[in-house]
Amino acid sequence: MLADKYSAVRSRTEALCTPLTPEDTVPQFVDFASPPKWHLAHTTWFFEEMILGKYLPGYRVFDPHFGALFNSYYLAIGSPYARNQRGVITRPGLEEVMAYRRHVDHHMATLIEELPEQAAELVTLGINHEQQHQELLITDLKIAFAQNPMYPVYDQGFDEGFAANSTGSEWLKLKAGEYQIGASGQGFCFDNETKQHAVLLPEYEIASQLTTIGEYLEFVESGGYQQFEYWLDEGWSWVQHNQVSAPMYWHREDTQWQHFTLAGLQPLPLDSPVCHLSYYEANAYAAWRELRLPTEFEWEAAAPMLNWGQRWEWTASSYQPYPGFAIGAGAVGEYNGKFMVNQMVLRGASVATAPGHSRASYRNFFHPQHQWQYTGIRLAK
Amino acid sequence: MLADKYSAVRSRTEALCTPLTPEDTVPQFVDFASPPKWHLAHTTWFFEEMILGKYLPGYRVFDPHFGALFNSYYLAIGSPYARNQRGVITRPGLEEVMAYRRHVDHHMATLIEELPEQAAELVTLGINHEQQHQELLITDLKIAFAQNPMYPVYDQGFDEGFAANSTGSEWLKLKAGEYQIGASGQGFCFDNETKQHAVLLPEYEIASQLTTIGEYLEFVESGGYQQFEYWLDEGWSWVQHNQVSAPMYWHREDTQWQHFTLAGLQPLPLDSPVCHLSYYEANAYAAWRELRLPTEFEWEAAAPMLNWGQRWEWTASSYQPYPGFAIGAGAVGEYNGKFMVNQMVLRGASVATAPGHSRASYRNFFHPQHQWQYTGIRLAK
């Protein structure tokens, strides 16, 4: 059962890489995005380091250099290779990384069903960790491909939600009162979703649908990126400093808008949910509409009524611990808690989220300037 | 009555500048700190722009260039002079800026008691605004003086709380339940303190006293700045990148610790509240003690029982709007709301806060890396 889950997730990572050449797996465009080859290896290193090294007697690591190379940020485990220099590592190559995966999978297979409960929980964590990296693998590839003036095609059939329809939003009204927020304790969750606790919410309304590209285009074409009054102070600096004038991946040729997708350059699909926005843009758009973004608590309380799952939805909540949250001991404790500053919470899930990896209590988080995830907007008032 | 308040606050700003030479009033050390001369003029410009220009028929501005030069960030009013180049402006000199103050005060005096209510509220806002700049004037001067290897003395008698005693802290226990948070509506408050609303708090404990220099020194000397596990990820980067090894203004000569004060270089007073810390340091210290910082709600609920007012206290809350908060129209609306991202809330007040300017609902805010304010630590659990 755990073995099946493990095996399915591991296979899916590799399936996502099928359209890639060895060259595609190397580059890193920016420090916050990693090469496909690194994702393939890092997720594997997690199982080697956290499970095999501790629970399989006599296990010998595949290559002693891989620890430093493929550790991401766990300072409790040696000294990770520089986060912004991953794209210069050509060896091990793709083939050797795949051999590394097979080596670790082989040993995991013999071990996985006999693990003590604590270790089994770590395996489940490793599986969820790999699912997170599946999403990053896609978004990180997209930002790298987007730099190529030849606009390479990853997969003509990859669904980015640009065929979806997000029109006809309605206002859903929720009553003031106490709502239970956080993971209920059924099934896996990350530590940042606990402890479940009550929050008081005022009466509020929330949109049933995500904002569409067509709706956002009105903001763009009305001069929204040239008017400071809709923007947070840092957002306005970000717009000016980076000369931002539209969401990431949009291109205007003459009067015609297109956007870069994993199927190449395409016309903007007006009825689909808008995508690849920073928090600054989401917030400015809401201000321009004289509305606002929901808090993460408002989102979670309304979740059962919302059409969600296409875009990670920026909320008005910054990423802080829930009451009673405590950072775990050792490397696993570095997973979530140490990022709790200067980031905003995103709720929902996206087209790139692994199947079975989403739930209403899930708390994703990114810095407010980041656009390269499949991020979108849901309005509230 | 309003005239008295106005006059008292205006005089106090000038009194704070008494120990300064004309040269002292010019420099700007970093973009987030402004020259004394700029503070003197900017607070004056606020009254000229918001009151005299609108409510005094036939008023002629003192100098038409001053609008751009002494506007801080109100984009609704022309194009402010670059925030990080204020230190290069030598003209108008100190004397002319003082003449500008007298000019505006003279016209305000004839007008102030006849103002319509809305304008009177703006005057009150201007008074509170000037009080905020009184605090900044002190902190900005301190960071500039601190660069001078001669360690200039501003005022031997200026109280920075280094004679205060903060030992003997006790744990105050508060019950779980609903607490009213935000300004009650009695007296002046800023828009960010509204609307008053109920929050649910869990049972918690909070220290009656601020952390002392002696207590913090234990963290420093135990190697706290060399151990990643106490730090947020961004905090650890900040420590490494800036080679931080102690609070701002501390100097170690051989084994002896001193700190720069407005009365020159002094030995560290171990029993006084620790000061000039970033949020990263406050948070790391709490983690090292296996405790935490209070949220801003926990702080406000406990405020009546706390010994506060010496240091701005970093809370675990990021700066977000209260439910129902709406940004006001025009320039005054730019006062608070547009800064609500990537900043942490500080509660309390400091030794540099103007008399009569503090209250339990007050929400101060700074970026987590900033140390140059009189910031301190109160623990919770």
Added chain:
Amino acid sequence: MLADKYSAVRSRTEALCTPLTPEDTVPQFVDFASPPKWHLAHTTWFFEEMILGKYLPGYRVFDPHFGALFNSYYLAIGSPYARNQRGVITRPGLEEVMAYRRHVDHHMATLIEELPEQAAELVTLGINHEQQHQELLITDLKIAFAQNPMYPVYDQGFDEGFAANSTGSEWLKLKAGEYQIGASGQGFCFDNETKQHAVLLPEYEIASQLTTIGEYLEFVESGGYQQFEYWLDEGWSWVQHNQVSAPMYWHREDTQWQHFTLAGLQPLPLDSPVCHLSYYEANAYAAWRELRLPTEFEWEAAAPMLNWGQRWEWTASSYQPYPGFAIGAGAVGEYNGKFMVNQMVLRGASVATAPGHSRASYRNFFHPQHQWQYTGIRLAK
């Protein structure tokens, strides 16, 4: 005689500061330009450090902190205060710096005529050093004043050469052959002007007059700053990165050109020698004219026939030592030799050069991007 020279130069420095307020003497706009107050003190420190401290028995320094504060870059003498933070030093103030000058002048007066020859040479070096700083004092003040949107006036009568006439240039033809280059040994010179040596020059022609503003304006208006083919590769990057479109201090309002001068904003005087250009601009202009800049040797060989002294003239020569040049021992050896990389030689003198400080063998040098000196163009072919 030496005493007279000393006294005249010292007085002239102070006379240059007469139009300044105490505030004016503080700021530093960029790291390569220093505050007037610093120039006043640094030139004084040179005499205190190099002469009084060594040759006046029992001399006590005016203030022991001044050594670090007012040393510029002599690493052989302690650890200089950071070059780019001079503008934050408000104390000593102007008055105390003037007292420092009087203190040093007083002691120099008693000593100067009794000095051994080597020390007298050092005094002469100090006098020439102070003359160099007189020029910098003017150029550094100009760049600071230019940031002020009020365009302050330093001195209505200060001659910047904008009333001069540079039209009617003729081509002077020089024969191929050996020319003696370098200081002849008569009178003071800097070490970088030695040893005198012969160089072989080809036949060449050189313009008798400097390029005028009107001539340069043709380049600007013909789109010269938008056409890469006239620019060195680094020059083109510099243009693009800094969005340069005209010489420093030029302003276009609608179709009208003006320029900032020490007498405030003025119309462009078309017949005067063009000024405040980088080497990149000088070189691009020459390329656009299908001509070139002279080498420093060509300049020196032709000097007796040229109308020079209004602008420092960029040459095509980089700053390298003459054959047999050796860096002197100790601090004085740091004067010139250590800057012999990545700089271009300028020949001639400018309107801001101290009287009596120019000669045909003089080698000035700046980085190719610098514009804030009184730099100009003379063409050759």
Added chain:
Amino acid sequence: MLADKYSAVRSRTEALCTPLTPEDTVPQFVDFASPPKWHLAHTTWFFEEMILGKYLPGYRVFDPHFGALFNSYYLAIGSPYARNQRGVITRPGLEEVMAYRRHVDHHMATLIEELPEQAAELVTLGINHEQQHQELLITDLKIAFAQNPMYPVYDQGFDEGFAANSTGSEWLKLKAGEYQIGASGQGFCFDNETKQHAVLLPEYEIASQLTTIGEYLEFVESGGYQQFEYWLDEGWSWVQHNQVSAPMYWHREDTQWQHFTLAGLQPLPLDSPVCHLSYYEANAYAAWRELRLPTEFEWEAAAPMLNWGQRWEWTASSYQPYPGFAIGAGAVGEYNGKFMVNQMVLRGASVATAPGHSRASYRNFFHPQHQWQYTGIRLAK
């Protein structure tokens, strides 16, 4: 004959890539070093753009995107792809780039012997251009491989001159007088080697051998990187800012020195010529020995007596045009002249220089801080 030369050089480029995996051909570590795949394509683009497109009627470019992607800096031909983002381009992949080479070679083969003389000269230029990129391919690969903590081996047998012996240097004395400098007109040369002209040299002495690793190690171990007095001012800043303490690729573990080579990590061979130094280091070393670097003219005059060819030798000459030098028209004119500022001339050749590509009049040039070429030291006095 030209066809044979063409074919030999093209084959050698590919032979240099034999040890590389597809992944190895992708990354770019710094903006001044390019990926192997880019070198393979850029050298091919040169022939397509300069020859086939102009002289082969009806020729169709292999792929119209390649023009922008593989143009390096020729602004006369469209808009080159960003110089510092070459490592993110994964498509075309290695295989397609090799197909591009075959396509261009095929068309060149049919055309090459029938070309008019001007075009044949361009082919010769293209051949020499490709030889230059062969050297860069090696040095750029080395800097990328050096970042990998696994120290990959490119080729155990690749000769980097670390088996060579450079001991037993003698002083060669040259007489003062006129020497002819520059290309004689026999055989190919670059435009920057012309026109040949006479220069006057003083009497001087020059070392017959290159400085060895052992000799340079004495400088390192005597504290040379900690003593400002040997360094140019910019060199000292470079040392401090980058915390340089030895030549590039040297590693000290405990007391043991090793260096990274294309055959992996190796002990330092003390008798071999020192390598991978900046001009700042070469100049500081010479100053420490109380000697100097030769000028490029001194080098060329002595060349017939020197043992040269192992290292590019930093000279004391900056890169300026020879008398009468004029930049050619069109793209080819951008080859050399536009880099004539802020660079130093290196003479000789290195172990990575293509066979048949060196001559005594050859002028190589790099910025003074660069270390990644096979650079070395020859002393003069």
